[in-house]
Amino acid sequence: xxxxxxxxxxxxxxxxxxxxxxxxxxxxxxxxxxxxxxxxxxxxxxxxxxxxxxxxxxxxxxxxxxxxxxxxxxxxxxxxxxxxxxxxxxxxxxxxxxxxxxxxxxxxxxxxxxxxxxxxxxxxxxxxxxxxxxxxxxxxxxxxxxxxxxxxxxxxxxxxxxxxxxxxxxxxxxxxxxxxxxxxxxxxxxxxxxxxxxxxxxxxxxxxxxxxxxxxxxxxxxxxxxxxxxxxxxxxxxxxxxxxxxxxx
Ligand code: PGA
Numbered sequence: 382x383x384x385x386x387x388x389x390x391x392x393x394x395x396x397x398x399x400x401x402x403x404x405x406x407x408x409x410x411x412x413x414x415x416x417x418x419x420x421x422x423x424x425x426x427x428x429x430x431x432x433x434x435x436x437x438x439x440x441x442x443x444x445x446x447x448x449x450x451x452x453x454x455x456x457x458x459x460x461x462x463x464x465x466x467x468x469x470x471x472x473x474x475x476x477x478x479x480x481x482x483x484x485x486x487x488x489x490x491x492x493x494x495x496x497x498x499x500x501x502x503x504x505x506x507x508x509x510x511x512x513x514x515x516x517x518x519x520x521x522x523x524x525x526x527x528x529x530x531x532x533x534x535x536x537x538x539x540x541x542x543x544x545x546x547x548x549x550x551x552x553x554x555x556x557x558x559x560x561x562x563x564x565x566x567x568x569x570x571x572x573x574x575x576x577x578x579x580x581x582x583x584x585x586x587x588x589x590x591x592x593x594x595x596x597x598x599x600x601x602x603x604x605x606x607x608x609x610x611x612x613x614x615x616x617x618x619x620x621x622x623x624x625x626x627x628x629x630x
């Protein structure tokens with residue numbers, strides 16, 4: 382048995398409204414959820430308060446982004462202090478859409494990680510290669526560099542970090558990585574953590590997979606040694622999410 386608690390994050394992205402998210406929350410609240418799995422739902426910032434108030438306390442809630450300082454003249458941004466103020470304890474940082482649609486750099490993501498952790502938020506830190514990078518054989522180099530930029534900012538807060546490996550070519554495309562492809566990268570990431578951080582961190586940090594995870598694909602992925610859960614986009618908006626939460630059991 383893995384010492385790492387299975388972790389399933391839902392990433393609602395910029396989807397839903399009070400009506401549809403309210404219905405989704407009702408479905409989650411009344412579902413049979415295995416208590417061995419930690420579940421966190423990533424809500425749009427405007428619905429964080431709503432989601433936290435409506436979701437059963439056994440579910441965590443995550444913001445999908447935050448800025449690198451507590452407050453100030455940063456129009457449109459939200460801070461970890463605000464996230465905590467509405468009772469939310471997690472934030473997703475470095476998601477591929479933040480990197481590739483909004484141009485966030487490794488440096489900015491690192492600064493956000495440092496600030497969010499200093500405010501005691503849990504961080505789901507995302508990394509992943511693009512298709513051309515995989516085809517060029519540089520997957521490892523890319524994900525190691527991204528991990529280093531995050532790791533440089535974690536200090537002694539590794540217990541608050543979940544690392545999400547999300548190959549960009551698999552996100553929202555319906556092309557799930559095969560269990561072997563995902564396991565290979567997760568294993569390499571764990572080795573990287575062992576060499577660059579510590580053996581203890583490499584054994585305890587959850588490394589979750591994201592990219593077109595579905596009901597039919599989740600079980601075999603979940604059975605891989607180094608896959609400790611999922612970050613789920615599209616399927617997290619459907620009742621199918623419950624099947625994914627319970628993939629391990
Ligand atoms: P997807 O998204 O499950 O829709 O591929 C995953 C993610 O972006 O976290």
